Amino acid sequence: MRNFSNFSASRFIEEAINEIKNKVGTERAVAACSGGVDSMTSTLLAHRAMGDRLTAVYIDDGFRREGEPEWVMRLLKRLGIRARLEEKSKEFFDALKMKVDPEEKRKAFREKFYSVIGKVVEEAGGRYMVQGTIAADIAETVGGIKTQHNVLEQIGIGTERYGFKLLEPVRGLYKPQVREVARELGLPPEVVGRAPFPGPGLAIRVLGEVTPERVAIARKATQVVEEETREVKSFQSFAVLLSDRCTGVVNGRRVYGRIIVVRVVSSEDAMTARAIQVPYQILGRVSRRIVGEIPGVVRCLFDLTNKPPATIEFE
Numbered sequence: 001m002r003n004f005s006n007f008s009a010s011r012f013i014e015e016a017i018n019e020i021k022n023k024v025g026t027e028r029a030v031a032a033c034s035g036g037v038d039s040m041t042s043t044l045l046a047h048r049a050m051g052d053r054l055t056a057v058y059i060d061d062g063f064r065r066e067g068e069p070e071w072v073m074r075l076l077k078r079l080g081i082r083a084r085l086e087e088k089s090k091e092f093f094d095a096l097k098m099k100v101d102p103e104e105k106r107k108a109f110r111e112k113f114y115s116v117i118g119k120v121v122e123e124a125g126g127r128y129m130v131q132g133t134i135a136a137d138i139a140e141t142v143g144g145i146k147t148q149h150n151v152l153e154q155i156g157i158g159t160e161r162y163g164f165k166l167l168e169p170v171r172g173l174y175k176p177q178v179r180e181v182a183r184e185l186g187l188p189p190e191v192v193g194r195a196p197f198p199g200p201g202l203a204i205r206v207l208g209e210v211t212p213e214r215v216a217i218a219r220k221a222t223q224v225v226e227e228e229t230r231e232v233k234s235f236q237s238f239a240v241l242l243s244d245r246c247t248g249v250v251n252g253r254r255v256y257g258r259i260i261v262v263r264v265v266s267s268e269d270a271m272t273a274r275a276i277q278v279p280y281q282i283l284g285r286v287s288r289r290i291v292g293e294i295p296g297v298v299r300c301l302f303d304l305t306n307k308p309p310a311t312i313e314f315e
């Protein structure tokens with residue numbers, strides 16, 4: 001991570017707003033807003049620079065947490081930002097159909113994401129697209145670790161074919177600085193402290209092929225893990241559905257069931273991470289709820305691995 005010891009959030013905000021104003025002039029823009037701290041901060045910076053010439057769009061790709069689309073739309077409304085919801089889950093599931101390789105899945109997600117956004121930008125009469133790419137996303141993609149969904153120009157992919165130019169106001173910052181900027185902008189604490197959620201969402205927390213049924217299992221498991229580990233101070237706390245199955249016994253009969261992995265990590269900037277020693281009592285509750293509340297899941301595992309060599313996400 002770069003040395004940010006002299007970082008001033010208020011100075012950064014002033015400069016970022018001026019940069020957006022200078023680039024955009026009197027044009028319109030669309031901000032892709034997932035409700036995470038990176039995209040909310042970028043959206044708010046653009047809104048301060050452009051007011052109602054900015055439209056925030058939440059794309060419901062079908063891979064989000066439970067209740068997320070409604071939560072984000074309420075938040076944007078409360079912040080006075082013009083916003084629209086695009087329900088595109090069928091398109092995204094189709095785009096990922098039969099894909100099992102993680103990089104193929106990520107690239108298919110990225111392609112669909114930008115073509116959907118391109119249409120929204122066109123409909124809004126805009127020329128710019130605002131996104132919350134941060135320095136760690138760029139470092140991971142450029143470094144060849146994995147294709148993050150929101151890194152294009154830095155790997156030589158122009159955005160002309162999608163019909164917009166990019167604005168990435170927080171691209172030079174890592175997560176701790178983004179949180180400082182978010183706080184300084186007055187974003188609510190639940191946004192400032194929000195756990196990161198990957199752009200491709202549950203699509204990369206379901207290993208192997210993405211289907212609505214498998215995503216629903218991962219969504220419910222994620223909800224359980226997040227609820228039960230609320231008291232654990234973590235960077236990310238989530239569930240992953242494995243592609244393998246295993247033998248279990250339900251009501252005295254053999255079943256060949258699903259396996260969920262629980263991952264709880266601490267990290268500063270997402271470039272390295274440590275598996276947290278979650279108290280066994282909490283893990284026990286997580287496991288009992290997951291196998292008890294999600295039909296078909298018969299086994300729950302806990303991931304003890306640090307990054308490196310594991311990455312935070314499984315795909």
Ligand code: XMP
Nearest residue numbers: 147148149196197198199200270311312313
């Ligand atoms: P990994 O798995 O590479 O994750 O250790 C590092 C951080 O990045 C998040 N992540 C993503 N964020 N688009 C994003 O916006 C992506 O494609 C993506 N992939 C991983 C991950 O959740 C972790 O915080």
